[in-house]
Amino acid sequence: MDSKSNTLHTVAHLCILSFMIVLLTSLEANAHIWQRQADAGKGTTRNISEIFQGRCHELIQCLQTDPECNITRPTVVNCTAIWNEFLMAFQYKPPCNVPADAYDQFIRMALPITQADRTLFWSGLRDAALNVARVSRYYKVIEESLPGYIANNLTWCGNPDSVDGMNYEECPSWGSCVNMSSAVQRFWPSASKEFARQATGKVYVALDAHRDTPFKNDSVFATIELPNLNPEKVTMVEILLVPDITSPDVGEKCGEGSMKELQRRLDKAGLKWTCNYDPLEFRFIQCTTLDNPLDYNACKGDAQYTEEIIIIGAAMGAVILILMIVVAIFIVQSCKGRCMEFDRLI
Numbered sequence: 001m002d003s004k005s006n007t008l009h010t011v012a013h014l015c016i017l018s019f020m021i022v023l024l025t026s027l028e029a030n031a032h033i034w035q036r037q038a039d040a041g042k043g044t045t046r047n048i049s050e051i052f053q054g055r056c057h058e059l060i061q062c063l064q065t066d067p068e069c070n071i072t073r074p075t076v077v078n079c080t081a082i083w084n085e086f087l088m089a090f091q092y093k094p095p096c097n098v099p100a101d102a103y104d105q106f107i108r109m110a111l112p113i114t115q116a117d118r119t120l121f122w123s124g125l126r127d128a129a130l131n132v133a134r135v136s137r138y139y140k141v142i143e144e145s146l147p148g149y150i151a152n153n154l155t156w157c158g159n160p161d162s163v164d165g166m167n168y169e170e171c172p173s174w175g176s177c178v179n180m181s182s183a184v185q186r187f188w189p190s191a192s193k194e195f196a197r198q199a200t201g202k203v204y205v206a207l208d209a210h211r212d213t214p215f216k217n218d219s220v221f222a223t224i225e226l227p228n229l230n231p232e233k234v235t236m237v238e239i240l241l242v243p244d245i246t247s248p249d250v251g252e253k254c255g256e257g258s259m260k261e262l263q264r265r266l267d268k269a270g271l272k273w274t275c276n277y278d279p280l281e282f283r284f285i286q287c288t289t290l291d292n293p294l295d296y297n298a299c300k301g302d303a304q305y306t307e308e309i310i311i312i313g314a315a316m317g318a319v320i321l322i323l324m325i326v327v328a329i330f331i332v333q334s335c336k337g338r339c340m341e342f343d344r345l346i
Contacts, residue, residue, distance in 0.1 A: 042155075042169070042170045042171065043155065043157070043167050043168040043169045043170050043171050044155060044156045044157060044166045044167055044168050044171060045154045045155050045156065046168065048154060048156055048166075049083060049087075051154065052083050052086065052150055052151075052154070053079045053080065053083050055149060055150045056077060056079035056082065056083070056146075056150055057079055059077075059146065059149055059150070060077060060079075077110070077146070078109075081109065082106060082109045082110045085105050085106040085109055086103070086106045089102035089103045089106060089183070089186070089187075090102065090156060090157060090158040090166075090183035090186075091158050091164075091165035091166060092158055092159070092160050092165035093158040093160065093165075093183070094158065094160060095157040095158060095159070095167060095170075095171060095172050095177070095182060095183065096172055096176075096177035096178065096181050096182055097181055098158075098181055098182060098183045098186045099181075099186075100181075100186065102183075102186055102190075103186060103187055103190040103191070104190065106147070107147065107190055107191060107194050110146045110147045110150070111145075111146065111194060111198065112142055112145030112146060112147050112148060112191050112194050112195040112198060113145060113146070113198055114140045114145065114195060114198050114199055114200075115140055116200045116201035117200075117201035117202045117203075118138060118139055118140045118201075119139075119140055119195075119198075119199040119200075119203040119204065120132075120133060120139035120140060120141050120203070120204045120205070120206060121141075121142075121196070121203065121204065121205040121206070121221050121225050122141065122205065122206040122207075122221075123205070123206070123207055123208070123214075123215070123216065123219045123220070123221045123222075124207060124208035124211045124214070124216075124219075125206045125207065125208050125242055125282075128206070128242065128282055128285055128286065129141055129206045130143055131285050132206075132281045132282055132285050135281075135285065136281055139204065142191060142192060142195045145191070145195060147187075147191045148191055148195075151187060151188075151191075155171050155184065156171065156183050156184065157171035157172065157182060157183045157184070158183060171183070171184070172184075172185075188220065189220060189223075189224045192220055192224045192225050193224050193225070193228050195225070196224065196225040196226070196228035196229050197228050197230065199229060199230075199233070199234055200233045200234065201233075201234070201235055201236075202234075202235055202236040202237075202238060203229065203234055203236070203237055203238070204237075204238045204239075204240055205221060205237065205238075205239055205240065206240040206242055206279075206282065207239065207240065207241055207242065207262075208242060208244075208251075209241045209242055209243040209244070209250070209251035209252045209253070209277070209278075210243060210244040210247055210249070210251040210252075213257070213258045214241065214251075214252050214257070214258050214259065215258040215259060215261060215262040216258070217261070222265070226265060226266075226269065227269070229269065229271060231269060231270040231271050234271060235272065236271075236272050236273065236274065237266055237271050237272065237273040237274075238273070238274050238275075238276060239254070239259070239262065239263075239273060239274070239275040239276065240276050240279045240282065241253065241254060241259070241275060241276065241277045241278070241279075242278070242279065242282040242283075243277070243278055244286075245283060245286045245287070245296055245298035245299065246286075246290070246296060253277050254275035254276075254277050255275070259275065263275075278298075283298050283299075284299075286298075287299040
């Protein structure tokens with residue numbers, strides 16, 4: 001019985017893993033995948049205007065023709081208008097001298113709308129968070145919002161001396177400008193801030209349990225997104241603490257290390273919270289990236305849980321069998337009594 005159960009358990013997990021691998025592969029081939037690598041180089045992505053507006057139109061087409069499209073946008077979008085507003089934020093400006101409010105009007109025109117109970121923030125787990133959102137069709141990450149979808153993996157910066165006001169040779173790397181004043185580094189905090197403000201109901205934040213500090217005080221989530229969550233609109237924050245399933249070490253767990261600081265910050269902000277270590281969605285996403293997933297216990301499922309189910313099932317079966325025997329004995333005894341009484345009457 002144990003051997004058969006284990007075999008079925010293994011087959012079930014193989015089926016799940018195979019399905020997820022096929023789904024991820026098909027998504028990569030789909031017309032509206034997320035991570036595009038244009039001819040970026042170190043400077044502004046070549047043909048950025050065409051790519052930007054093309055993605056904008058693609059998003060609209062996706063929503064009009066595909067009921068499973070996982071991206072949310074405002075009702076009316078003028079792709080040319082929002083491109084012009086986006087361009088004005090950095091065009092002809094020095095690469096490290098973009099104002100903090102440069103994208104405010106653009107963000108108002110292209111709100112990063114999310115859905116109640118589905119908003120997912122992440123820190124240190126970009127690929128895993130995006131893939132979970134793609135596969136589950138439930139979570140909504142900023143890369144699925146209008147500004148995030150359009151700008152994802154693009155590079156841009158200005159040049160006061162060029163003909164079109166853009167620098168195609170070299171743009172500042174992340175964090176290289178004082179006060180985060182580069183064109184790209186001004187953009188994402190602005191989009192993230194509004195994305196957090198749009199969040200309602202239950203929200204989620206995915207953190208890397210094996211990073212030296214899963215919750216970093218200088219992360220975008222800590223400095224931008226968390227402070228802009230509205231406790232009157234957000235009913236719960238679920239921390240998804242994701243361990244590396246290939247590591248023998250469990251990493252940081254709920255209630256330990258930096259989690260204490262995050263929980264303190266949430267309490268101070270008046271936000272209710274819960275913590276989930278090793279969420280299943282992220283575990284299975286990691287399993288799909290491994291050459292031999294069943295070499296790892298995390299990809300085989302919870303053996304202890306399976307054994308408990310078997311034990312409970314056997315116990316319930318034994319109880320039912322005993323009850324059936326008792327009922328049978330009662331019926332036989334009752335029948336014997338009636339038969340003896342009938343004999344005396346005869």
